[in-house]
Amino acid sequence: xxxxxxxxxxxxxxxxxxxxxxxxxxxxxxxxxxxxxxxxxxxxxxxxxxxxxxxxxxxxxxxxxxxxxxxxxxxxxxxxxxxxxxxxxxxxxxxxxxxxxxxxxxxxxxxxxxxxxxxxxxxxxxxxxxxxxxxxxxxxxxxxxxxxxxxxxxxxxxxxxxxxxxxxxxxxxxxxxxxxxx
Numbered sequence: 001x002x003x004x005x006x007x008x009x010x011x012x013x014x015x016x017x018x019x020x021x022x023x024x025x026x027x028x029x030x031x032x033x034x035x036x037x038x039x040x041x042x043x044x045x046x047x048x049x050x051x052x053x054x055x056x057x058x059x060x061x062x063x064x065x066x067x068x069x070x071x072x073x074x075x076x077x078x079x080x081x082x083x084x085x086x087x088x089x090x091x092x093x094x095x096x097x098x099x100x101x102x103x104x105x106x107x108x109x110x111x112x113x114x115x116x117x118x119x120x121x122x123x124x125x126x127x128x129x130x131x132x133x134x135x136x137x138x139x140x141x142x143x144x145x146x147x148x149x150x151x152x153x154x155x156x157x158x159x160x161x162x163x164x165x166x167x168x169x170x171x172x173x174x175x176x177x178x179x180x181x182x
Contacts, residue, residue, distance in 0.1 A: 006042065007094045007103075012169065016098045016110075018176045019121065026116050031084040032152075033099045033115060034077040040070045041093035048091040052079070102164075110172060111164035114152040119145060122165045125175050132178060 007013050040063075041049070050057050056078040060071040073079075079088040086092055100118035102111045112118045122145055129135050138144070145165065167175075 006044065007098075012103070013094065013098065015169070015173055015176050016101050019172065019179060020098070020101075022179050023117050023121055029084075029116060031080055031086070033096070033113065034080040034084075034086065035075055037075055039073040039075075039077055039093055039095055041073070041095065042068065042070060045093035045095075046071045049079070049088055049093065052088040052091050104166065107166065109166035109168060111166045113164065114145065114148040116149075119149050124179075125165075125167060125171075128175050128178055129171075133174070 046057060046060070057071075057073075060073060062069055062071050064070075073093075077086075079086055079092075081087050086096070100113035100115050100121070102113065104111055112122050114122070123142075126137050126141055126145075129137055148164070
């Protein structure tokens, strides 16, 4: 039996949306997120997109994961316009709303894709970790972030493995509280 699980109904979603409220995609972003990853969504997200276009949501692959059915839009996203904007922005799936964050269910960590906004977020988290928490970060973290950013944009059309920065829910929660206190 399939069960209904909504990321949007969890503290994780609220936390990520809070952090993202302090950032925005730069104007020269070019919507790489819509061009490089499959977009998984639950039935409620799919229904919202079908209100925008039934034809663009026909024939989607579906998977059953832990009793929850997910539907996949392949890349590039069918809702990506010719000018790299989302034709369904107000109705976009949850996974699009929390980008560049990704939940790694195997590790319980949250990775951040190294797009331009993601690099800004990671840079701020690393600065927060060293200056506010007084915790060390790997000495080559900045170089690794720049290297990951370069790989991300140079392999945008390839299916390559990129090493992402990952953070725990608790670390992101403290970072979100820090952002709110500024």
